[in-house]
Amino acid sequence: MEPPPLLRMRGIGKSYPGVRALDAVDFDLEAGEVHVLLGENGAGKSTLMKVLSGACRPDAGTIAIEGVTRPIGTPQQARMLGISTIYQEFNLIPHLSVSANIVLGREPLLGGFLLDRRAMRRQAETVLRDLGVSIDPRALVSTLGVAEQQMVEVAKALSLDARILIMDEPTSALTGTEIRTLFDLVRRLRQRGVGIVYISHRMEEIYEIGDRVTVLRDGRWVATRRLTEVSTRDLIRYMADRELQEHFPRAQVEPGPPVLEVRNLSTRTKLRGISFQLRQGEILGVAGLLGSGRTEMAQALFGVAPRESGEILVDGQARRIRSPRAAIRAGIGFLPEDRRLLGLVLPLSIKRNVSLPNTDRVYPRGLLHRGQERQLADACVTGLRVKTPHTDQATGNLSGGNQQKVVLGKWLARAPRILIFDEPTRGIDVGAKEEIYRLMNRLTQQGVGILMISSELPEVLGMSDRILVMREGRISGEFNRDQATPALVLQAALGTKA
Amino acid sequence: MNWKTWLIHHGRQLGTLAGLLALGLALTLSSPYFLTVSNLLTVLEQVSINAIVAVGMTVVIITAGIDLSVGSILALSGVVMATVLQQQLPVPIALLVGLGVGVACGMVNGLLITLGRLPPFIATLGMMSVARGGALLFTEGRPVSGFSDGFRALAGSQVWVIPMPTVIMLGVYVLAHFLLTRTRFGLYAYAMGGNEQATHLSGINVRLNKTLVYGLSGLTSAIAAVILTARLNSAQPTAGMTYELDAIAATVIGGASLMGGQGTLVGTLIGALLMGVLRNGLNLLEVSSFLQQVIIGGVIIVAVLVDMALKTDKK
Numbered sequence: 001m002e003p004p005p006l007l008r009m010r011g012i013g014k015s016y017p018g019v020r021a022l023d024a025v026d027f028d029l030e031a032g033e034v035h036v037l038l039g040e041n042g043a044g045k046s047t048l049m050k051v052l053s054g055a056c057r058p059d060a061g062t063i064a065i066e067g068v069t070r071p072i073g074t075p076q077q078a079r080m081l082g083i084s085t086i087y088q089e090f091n092l093i094p095h096l097s098v099s100a101n102i103v104l105g106r107e108p109l110l111g112g113f114l115l116d117r118r119a120m121r122r123q124a125e126t127v128l129r130d131l132g133v134s135i136d137p138r139a140l141v142s143t144l145g146v147a148e149q150q151m152v153e154v155a156k157a158l159s160l161d162a163r164i165l166i167m168d169e170p171t172s173a174l175t176g177t178e179i180r181t182l183f184d185l186v187r188r189l190r191q192r193g194v195g196i197v198y199i200s201h202r203m204e205e206i207y208e209i210g211d212r213v214t215v216l217r218d219g220r221w222v223a224t225r226r227l228t229e230v231s232t233r234d235l236i237r238y239m240a241d242r243e244l245q246e247h248f249p250r251a252q253v254e255p256g257p258p259v260l261e262v263r264n265l266s267t268r269t270k271l272r273g274i275s276f277q278l279r280q281g282e283i284l285g286v287a288g289l290l291g292s293g294r295t296e297m298a299q300a301l302f303g304v305a306p307r308e309s310g311e312i313l314v315d316g317q318a319r320r321i322r323s324p325r326a327a328i329r330a331g332i333g334f335l336p337e338d339r340r341l342l343g344l345v346l347p348l349s350i351k352r353n354v355s356l357p358n359t360d361r362v363y364p365r366g367l368l369h370r371g372q373e374r375q376l377a378d379a380c381v382t383g384l385r386v387k388t389p390h391t392d393q394a395t396g397n398l399s400g401g402n403q404q405k406v407v408l409g410k411w412l413a414r415a416p417r418i419l420i421f422d423e424p425t426r427g428i429d430v431g432a433k434e435e436i437y438r439l440m441n442r443l444t445q446q447g448v449g450i451l452m453i454s455s456e457l458p459e460v461l462g463m464s465d466r467i468l469v470m471r472e473g474r475i476s477g478e479f480n481r482d483q484a485t486p487a488l489v490l491q492a493a494l495g496t497k498a
Numbered sequence: 499m500n501w502k503t504w505l506i507h508h509g510r511q512l513g514t515l516a517g518l519l520a521l522g523l524a525l526t527l528s529s530p531y532f533l534t535v536s537n538l539l540t541v542l543e544q545v546s547i548n549a550i551v552a553v554g555m556t557v558v559i560i561t562a563g564i565d566l567s568v569g570s571i572l573a574l575s576g577v578v579m580a581t582v583l584q585q586q587l588p589v590p591i592a593l594l595v596g597l598g599v600g601v602a603c604g605m606v607n608g609l610l611i612t613l614g615r616l617p618p619f620i621a622t623l624g625m626m627s628v629a630r631g632g633a634l635l636f637t638e639g640r641p642v643s644g645f646s647d648g649f650r651a652l653a654g655s656q657v658w659v660i661p662m663p664t665v666i667m668l669g670v671y672v673l674a675h676f677l678l679t680r681t682r683f684g685l686y687a688y689a690m691g692g693n694e695q696a697t698h699l700s701g702i703n704v705r706l707n708k709t710l711v712y713g714l715s716g717l718t719s720a721i722a723a724v725i726l727t728a729r730l731n732s733a734q735p736t737a738g739m740t741y742e743l744d745a746i747a748a749t750v751i752g753g754a755s756l757m758g759g760q761g762t763l764v765g766t767l768i769g770a771l772l773m774g775v776l777r778n779g780l781n782l783l784e785v786s787s788f789l790q791q792v793i794i795g796g797v798i799i800v801a802v803l804v805d806m807a808l809k810t811d812k813k
Contacts, residue, residue, distance in 0.1 A: 302699070304699065323701075324698060324699050324700070324701045325701040325702070325703065327701070328700075328701040329701075334699060336699065341693070341695065341696070342693075342695050342696050342699055343696055343699070344696055345688070345689045345692035345693040345696050345697060346692060346693060347688075347692040347759040347760055348688055348689060348692050348759070352688065352689070355685060356685070356689055356696075356700040356702065357700040357701050357702075359682045359685065359686075359702075362682075363681065363682035363685070366681050366682045366683065367681055368679070368680040368681060368682075368685075410700065
């Protein structure tokens, strides 16, 4: 009889309000295997791994380790079972030494309370040597490079006797040679019988390092294949194929002259030579994976991220946009991805939030004009149909959809020329989503140009007149509404040829 | 706004007010001297200095900051103003110089916080020591005493029966309340404290407005210095020690949140009155000054505990 696999997840389900994040997902991992987990943003990869690492509790399903069913309710339990996660952002403490980080929580003690520094260093040295990496255990973590920090994370996991290692986009911050070192490390781990769940979007890497691949889509299991037996084209088809169920009410609007022109925009950190035009009455969708530079582009246009070079023209005139203030003056409004963190002052009322970018009208000569204040707030609440008993309601008490409407209302009072929506419907329930789409239609009919950044492929395909795809800080594809298909957009985002 | 939402918005102040009234009732029952016109006027006069300092503190705390330097700024602007007064210069000029010193110190705090990116606690902790040392250096450690009757009238005269310090305090509160509730600057103060990033992204000059907030705190400290100097007929370089703690206490009892974005001057005034009435009552009941400190500390803690319990209830 065949021995049971190292890890067997069966029928895992997890719902959040309004979203079915995981629906009866199965996943197996053998000892000494690198099993790649593939899927679009929001396909459920992270949620599945959160379930495995105890960071979130599934609604349904079972997890068995070596054939024994184990409930995993907390990260501590997961760690006891030998499951460790290497996150994209490291969980190391920068001002402590490598050895202290590795033994943190299990420090060897002298006489019950004194730190045994020598034993700490010995333990760290042993596990680092096992991994074949040369890092001084006395060095402070903050002095290490990204790749070395990652090694320390792995060392920490192994010192906990991890048998299942989850690596979430481990190469995203690494250079070419660092990636080679990491892959050597992964191979050594595989030989030692560690099972590795490897999340990545980089096709070349997947084929180089992976044994099997499981594709998720919209929270469902789609396929599990040996990587030697599956083509890139198949993988993309697995990821992208779907029936468009949601209704996208994009109205026909004849686009006018360009309202925004971006020439050769670069930033120090991410963007490399971005150029495009946005026309009046047009919705220009921006697709791309997380970290592809979409949000940075929005921030650069709105004067938040410093621009290294490039020109921004509004209505044909070059504008120097160095601050949000200047961007607003140029007629740009920005609806950030994280409304609660960046879009609204939550303890303040709807009225106050709407007033914020409009103080020239609400506070003529610096003094409150109550009539204007009421008028703007009422226009927002009635015009956008914000569901609230009154405009004195704190915005923190509103639902996601209504919060988004208030952020929109802030800008509409300024009669903007250009609106940048970053993930316009994230965290918004289905009914309110469609309302937001209809508002976007109405705005484009009034000649506003909309730049819509979105991770939801159906949304990008359903609402955009034209689609830009970004990858690694550049524009890697541009499609008209009628040419765009999920597979084409995804290929451009992943940087592969079909 | 209907009465229900009004009640929700002002429930916190009404709670503190109820506490103040309950305390007043208890003192009325336990001491025959408490509920007399002269005693109440004395309380109003005594709280005026702390209450005025607490105005600036409230605005600072609304922006999620803190100002530890108010007492030292009070001392520095007091001795500078007193020295100018002794040069036989007109009183208004001396007042302008004194207030100017306060505003300047506050603006330096603001610049350290906005341009220097120091945490408010550190910047104002430094200013607390610098301004105190400055006051001692300026006077070589000696008080500056003896002023004209015209100047002393700023503390010693009355409008009808109301002592002048109380009149000034009420004036400061009316103006500052107007500033917070009816001006753009007030909106920005709440917005910066509630969510600085979102405020910046709404096109607001956060640096400028925050600097002004600390300048305002310096100004109210200097106004308090005027009253204190006139009342004592002397400016002490050691004046105003621990005033920052009283001002923070009044602000917090009045419902402001140290996390920023919340707080009202009506609340702070009630908070300052509560502390003043409590001190007055404990004196009338001949409670030892040592025990008084324990009781006042307890009241601050209980006030905030109750506040937090009410807030978590709502969620």
